[in-house]
Amino acid sequence: MTAADRVTNILVVGIGGQGVMTAAEMLARAALAQGYDVKKTEVAGMAQRGGVVSSHVRFGPKIYSPQIDPGEADLLIGFEAAEALRWLPYLRPTGVAMVNTLRLAPPVVSAGLYDYPLDPIGELAAAGIAVHAFDAGALADELGNSKLVNTIMLGAISDYLPFPATVLEECIVAGFRAYKPKLADINARAFAAGRAAGHV
Amino acid sequence: MNAVVHAQAESRHLLSGNEAVARAVWEAGVRVAAAYPGTPATEILENIAQYPDIYSEWSVNEKVAVEVAIGASLAGSRALAAMKHVGMNVASDAFMTQALAGVVGGLVIVVADDVGLSSSQNEQDSRYWGRFGHMPILEPADSQEAYAMVKRAFDLSEDYEVPVIVRMTTRVCHVKAMVMVSGERIEHRAAGFQKNPQRWVMTPANAKPRLPLMHERERNLRDLAEISDLNETFSGSDRRIGFVTSGPAFMHVRETFPNAPILKLGFSCPPPLEKIRAFAGQVDSIVVVEETEPLLETELRAAGISVYGKDILPRFGELAPNVLRPAIKQLLNEPCEAPIRVQSGVFPRPPTMCASCPHLGPYFALSHIRNLNIIGDIGCYTLGAGHPWNALDTCTCMGASLSMAHGMDKGRGESDEKKHMVAVIGDSTFLHMGMQGLLNLIYNRGNVTVLLLDNRSVGMTGGQENPGTGLDLHGLAAPRVDFAKLAEALGIRPERIRTVDPYELPTMVKLVREEIKMNEPSIIITNRPCSLTDRFERFKPYAVLDEKCTGCGNCIDLGCPAIFVARRETVMTKSGKSKELSFARIDSNACTGCHLCVGTCAPEAIVQNLPMPPHSRQPIWIHTVP
Numbered sequence: 169m170t171a172a173d174r175v176t177n178i179l180v181v182g183i184g185g186q187g188v189m190t191a192a193e194m195l196a197r198a199a200l201a202q203g204y205d206v207k208k209t210e211v212a213g214m215a216q217r218g219g220v221v222s223s224h225v226r227f228g229p230k231i232y233s234p235q236i237d238p239g240e241a242d243l244l245i246g247f248e249a250a251e252a253l254r255w256l257p258y259l260r261p262t263g264v265a266m267v268n269t270l271r272l273a274p275p276v277v278s279a280g281l282y283d284y285p286l287d288p289i290g291e292l293a294a295a296g297i298a299v300h301a302f303d304a305g306a307l308a309d310e311l312g313n314s315k316l317v318n319t320i321m322l323g324a325i326s327d328y329l330p331f332p333a334t335v336l337e338e339c340i341v342a343g344f345r346a347y348k349p350k351l352a353d354i355n356a357r358a359f360a361a362g363r364a365a366g367h368v
Numbered sequence: 369m370n371a372v373v374h375a376q377a378e379s380r381h382l383l384s385g386n387e388a389v390a391r392a393v394w395e396a397g398v399r400v401a402a403a404y405p406g407t408p409a410t411e412i413l414e415n416i417a418q419y420p421d422i423y424s425e426w427s428v429n430e431k432v433a434v435e436v437a438i439g440a441s442l443a444g445s446r447a448l449a450a451m452k453h454v455g456m457n458v459a460s461d462a463f464m465t466q467a468l469a470g471v472v473g474g475l476v477i478v479v480a481d482d483v484g485l486s487s488s489q490n491e492q493d494s495r496y497w498g499r500f501g502h503m504p505i506l507e508p509a510d511s512q513e514a515y516a517m518v519k520r521a522f523d524l525s526e527d528y529e530v531p532v533i534v535r536m537t538t539r540v541c542h543v544k545a546m547v548m549v550s551g552e553r554i555e556h557r558a559a560g561f562q563k564n565p566q567r568w569v570m571t572p573a574n575a576k577p578r579l580p581l582m583h584e585r586e587r588n589l590r591d592l593a594e595i596s597d598l599n600e601t602f603s604g605s606d607r608r609i610g611f612v613t614s615g616p617a618f619m620h621v622r623e624t625f626p627n628a629p630i631l632k633l634g635f636s637c638p639p640p641l642e643k644i645r646a647f648a649g650q651v652d653s654i655v656v657v658e659e660t661e662p663l664l665e666t667e668l669r670a671a672g673i674s675v676y677g678k679d680i681l682p683r684f685g686e687l688a689p690n691v692l693r694p695a696i697k698q699l700l701n702e703p704c705e706a707p708i709r710v711q712s713g714v715f716p717r718p719p720t721m722c723a724s725c726p727h728l729g730p731y732f733a734l735s736h737i738r739n740l741n742i743i744g745d746i747g748c749y750t751l752g753a754g755h756p757w758n759a760l761d762t763c764t765c766m767g768a769s770l771s772m773a774h775g776m777d778k779g780r781g782e783s784d785e786k787k788h789m790v791a792v793i794g795d796s797t798f799l800h801m802g803m804q805g806l807l808n809l810i811y812n813r814g815n816v817t818v819l820l821l822d823n824r825s826v827g828m829t830g831g832q833e834n835p836g837t838g839l840d841l842h843g844l845a846a847p848r849v850d851f852a853k854l855a856e857a858l859g860i861r862p863e864r865i866r867t868v869d870p871y872e873l874p875t876m877v878k879l880v881r882e883e884i885k886m887n888e889p890s891i892i893i894t895n896r897p898c899s900l901t902d903r904f905e906r907f908k909p910y911a912v913l914d915e916k917c918t919g920c921g922n923c924i925d926l927g928c929p930a931i932f933v934a935r936r937e938t939v940m941t942k943s944g945k946s947k948e949l950s951f952a953r954i955d956s957n958a959c960t961g962c963h964l965c966v967g968t969c970a971p972e973a974i975v976q977n978l979p980m981p982p983h984s985r986q987p988i989w990i991h992t993v994p
């Protein structure tokens with residue numbers, strides 16, 4: 169079976185306001201541009217208020233259910249370390265997790281009612297999956313704009329997709345060129361920086 | 369602007385179900401669209417508003433929206449009303465009778481059920497309304513179908529002179545999928561209202577003759593459903609089980625059992641019983657997969673068709689593949705792998721109020737005053753029931769706070785003897801259904817202290833406009849209601865109408881203390897905008913001077929997510945008791961300079977001495993783990 173014949177499942181997770189849904193949308197558009205059937209769905213709840221967000225992207229020759237079953241995700245993109253750990257059960261044993269090392273605590277944690285996991289990245293690795301973790305926020309700051317985290321994370325996973333990284337890159341950059349042309353170049357650089365970081 | 373507004377005919381787009389509905393509404397030649405926000409339906413009207421040639425409005429509630437649509441239909445225009453599932457309860461008085469009288473211009477009600485209960489106060493199945501009101505229901509399974517069925521719904525409505533319900537669920541509304549956009553707008557001219565009292569004045573004498581006509585219409589609709597191509601059979605080689613299903617549940621069934629025969633009901637009400645009976649004859653047994661009530665299942669059993677349904681499937685929630693698989697395998701006596709545990713042990717991350725949310729001050733006040741029964745309502749302020757305020761005692765439905773507080777006052781139990789009744793309600797909720805409760809309690813000489821938290825926004829659903837904000841759906845200037853004058857007109861004495869800046873914490877606390885002591889209704893109106901809207905003004909952030917912080921933890925009690933505990937210490941007091949100290953810090957990226965916390969800090973350790981951050985790195989309700 170070639171990559172084009174099977175369904176690819178990508179789970180993007182983080183916290184409301186981090187741009188999880190936008191990242192998932194970009195992936196969906198790239199897959200669409202590549203000619204796949206695509207579905208994207210969110211479990212957001214009242215996520216705009218700082219809650220948990222997970223966005224499912226599925227693409228392949230034909231997609232029925234928009235939801236990824238536990239244990240079926242090929243790729244887990246975590247915009248925050250503990251959130252990546254929360255969704256680990258959705259990843260296949262052969263899956264890849266790409267994680268931003270950012271640690272964000274909700275008020276119930278800072279008030280001492282719950283603990284933030286000591287080493288979420290370590291716990292992910294201990295589960296036997298392939299984990300790539302890096303500080304996307306630091307990379308974004310180096311590039312001079314903290315909002316680039318989104319593009320950096322997409323760059324990081326771009327070599328783990330069943331289609332060329334350039335398809336995703338073109339989708340992102342073309343979007344900026346059309347709506348915010350001033351940001352097109354910097355996003356192309358962010359994508360490249362993320363792409364390099366994704367191999368660590 | 370959304371790309372699909374300019375979409376060419378015969379082009380492919382990645383659209384949510386809500387976006388697909390909007391495009392279809394435009395193509396169908398709809399002239400009037402009205403809605404009240406509510407997840408997951410909100411984006412339907414927000415998208416419609418971007419199309420030309422349609423009059424669209426945020427109505428003050430769902431009943432009003434449906435009545436606006438009915439009026440437009442009687443004038444001969446195609447009209448749409450959209451709402452979330454609980455909106456149907458509010459709107460039902462209007463459509464239950466109009467379904468009897470009928471319609472002229474196509475009238476479609478799009479309702480979005482929150483299957484899985486991710487952002488509502490209950491999970492209810494809108495398919496009952498079709499049976500109750502004798503109206504047909506179409507059930508799209510994805511965006512493409514939503515697009516196609518909404519267009520069909522308008523034709524159906526005009527052909528049979530009946531309001532048509534398009535029943536969506538979260539998994540249609542919010543799933544993005546491919547849609548082939550095939551057409552352009554087709555105008556439907558309005559013929560104008562044709563006076564006909566026997567038809568439109570529903571007195572008993574006029575309504576009664578409509579009853580047989582309504583039932584005849586329903587029989588005709590049933591005949592249509594029997595032959596409709598919207599009820600589609602998918603053949604399958606494995607005939608041990610045939611599935612009867614509708615909506616997104618079809619997608620889950622097809623995904624999980626690709627070889628099973630399926631009868632998919634797109635035109636699900638009135639149900640095509642004979643078609644289902646024929647389908648049942650071709651398979652060993654039937655499983656009805658419906659979200660969420662055993663509705664069709666019960667009707668099929670009553671028709672003598674033996675089926676499995678909620679006896680083997682969960683009674684509520686989504687019927688996703690990981691739910692269907694074990695249930696069906698068990699029915700077939702086949703082994704099934706143990707389901708994967710999805711509990712990871714990571715701390716919960718409940719939704720929380722934002723930094724500088726104007727609701728923080730009122731909840732600080734309420735959580736520090738004893739002997740209150742705090743009767744709540746629905747909106748962002750419902751979060752006041754959670755940590756750290758624990759200052760909301762009920763939440764039932766929109767507008768209920770005032771009337772329930774009044775009832776609790778009148779029905780006081782012994783243990784409530786010293787209790788003061790407080791009602792907490794937001795601006796949009798007050799205008800939706802709260803006003804009547806206030807009028808009622810004033811008229812009936814009740815005694816409730818009302819906190820009207822006016823943040824000039826429908827905050828919970830994403831910051832829509834309402835009659836209290838001064839703008840309309842399109843962002844254009846609109847008349848703005850004056851809440852204080854309104855309260856006075858309803859009968860509250862001017863002395864008992866108090867407007868307050870919720871960031872002035874000492875005043876806020878003092879006002880609540882004063883007003884609860886009064887022997888008459890009073891209303892406290894807050895006047896700061898939602899911090900997520902453009903109306904909110906951001907100032908330089910505050911910081912804690914470590915050397916001055918005594919660890920009292922008062923500021924932490926505000927529940928502002930920009931304030932966090934940097935260090936804990938346990939000390940002995942003079943009386944020999946151990947005491948926990950929490951030394952606070954403020955995240956300068958998250959702080960917006962509202963100065964609310966300054967009012968909690970006796971040692972004056974909170975100061976505004978930092979420059980304005982260039983842009984905030986994090987959303988404003990979370991901070992980095994130190």
Ligand SMILES: Cc1ncc(C[n+]2csc(CCOP(=O)(O)OP(=O)(O)O)c2C)c(N)n1
Pocket residue numbers: 404405406407430452454455458488489746747748749766793794795796797798823825826827828829898
């Ligand atoms: C009948 C009904 N319609 C719509 C909703 C969805 N809904 C929940 S809260 C809310 C409005 C909240 O606005 P407001 O009262 O101004 O409070 P805020 O969230 O701004 O604090 C809406 C529309 C609902 N729960 N019930």
